[in-house]
Amino acid sequence: MSVLLALLAGVAVLTAHTAVNAGRWLRRPAAAPADVTETVAVLLPLRDEAARVTPCLRALLAQRGVPRLRIVVLDDGSTDGTADVVRAVAADDPRVTLLDGATPPPGWLGKPHACWQLATRADPAATVLAFVDADVVLAPDAVAAAVGELRAARVTLLSPYPRIVVATAADRLVQPLLQWLWLTFLPLRAMERSARPSLAAAGGQFLVVDRAGYTAAGGHAAVADRILEDVELARAVKRAGGRIALADGSRLATCRMYDDWPQLRDGYTKSLWATFGHPVAAGAVVALLLLLYTAPPLVAVAALAAGAPGVAAGAAGAYLLGVAGRVVSARATGGRWWPDALAHPVSVAVLGWLTLRSYHLRKRRRLTWRGRPVV
Structure with missing residues (x-):
């Protein structure tokens, strides 16, 4: 029973932390931002994105509140006509520049190399760089709001x-586990204040950075071989003396990351090994997550069958607290919570399996993405 009480207390503390992060420390950019007077370069790396890029690029062309907006697109060796789609959508808009990407040199992964080419070839007058992925569709005020928050928060x-x-x-x-994980386990206020590079998080789908700070951190050249180049860039910024922040961008942007299960499975598989680090640490984290969030409903059912209603009630309480944390996370980030949060134990179990698969394929050097090996 003492183990069950400890488990119940652990889930309660983590859910309370989720609520504090979401309600007090999660930044939310202004709904009606002021016009941005700086030159802003929006950087869009593309590799075989012909089927996705149209809504993304149209949304970039529709941005308002940024009179000096520059859009730089890099075609990173696409074979599906991505560049032709970009030319058709952009037409003769003078704000858009289309670049041909070079093959990544030894020691570089594809995404960091594409971002580095974009950053180094963007308008020299641009003081802010905004990296956007092809599966992201921005609201009309998104760039202005993000740049405004960057400056208001005084972060790099x-x-x-x-x-x-x-x-x-x-x-x-x-997918909802992405937001749930950092809202539950990352102290957002401490992350902003602390200079520790290990205390960092970022999402590369939409990333806004002060150009001078980006350059001081070494830019994407500093994370050339990192599969989680977004998180590693945030750490590089901290190492260079800059500050970072996360924000709820659900009003600013939407993202459909994967079209089907094979894409989702392979997308997570390619990077989870880098998220957790050493296999022993990964095993410990996954075991803890399974104990806290997947075990309780199983224990509750088993206890009921064994005629132990007190144990069943405690385990059911732990399950419901875990579900509550998932609900808080979803509501804070514009996600769907009903009835998806009820399946939270299954979500955590799937995450555990994906993590195991990631380490297994990495050990056998079989990880690939977009037709390139993940070394």
């Missing part, structure tokens, strides 16, 4: 996390 790097669009059962099980 701001990560306004988009609202993740879920369409399939797999989406609904796995």
Whole structure:
């Protein structure tokens, strides 16, 4: 019974931390931002995104409140006609520049190399760089609001996390864990104040950074071989003396990351090993997550069957507290919570399996993404 009480207390503390993060420390950019007087370069790396890039690029062209907006697009060796789609959508808009990407040299992964080329070839007058992925669709005021929050918060790097669009059962099980994990386990206020590089998080789907701070941190050249280049860039900024912040970007942007289960499975598999680090640490974290969030409903059912209503009630309480944390996270980030949060134990179990798969394939050097090996 003491173990059950400890488990119940642990889940309660983590759910309370989620609520404090979401209600007090999560930044929310202004709904009606002032016009941005700086030159802002929006940087869009593309590799085989012909089917996705149109809504993204149209949303960039529709941005308001940024009179000196520059849009730089890099075609990173696409074979599906991505560049042709960009030319058709952009037409003769003078704000858009389309670049041909070079093959990554030894020691570079594709995404950091594409971002580095964009950053180094953007308008020299641009004082802010905004990195956007092709699966992101920005609201008309998104860039202005994000730049305004960057300056108001006095940070070097701001990560306004988009609202993740879920369409399939797999989406609904796995994708909400992204926001839930950092709202539950990352002390947002301490992350902003602390100079420790290890205390950092960021999402590369929509990332806004002061150009001078980006350069001082070494830019993407400092994270050339990192699969989690967004988080590693945030750490590089901290090492250079800059500050970082996360924000709820659900009003500013939406993102449909993967079209189907194979894409989602492979997308998480390629990077989870880098998220958790050493396999022993990963095993400990996954075991703890399973104990806190997947075990309680199983214990509750088993206890009921064994005629132990007190144990069943305690385990059911732990389960419901875990569900409550998922609900708080979803409501704070524009996500769907009903009835998806009820399946939170299954979500955590799937995350555990994806983590195991990630380490397994990495050990066998079989990790790839977008047709390139993940070394």
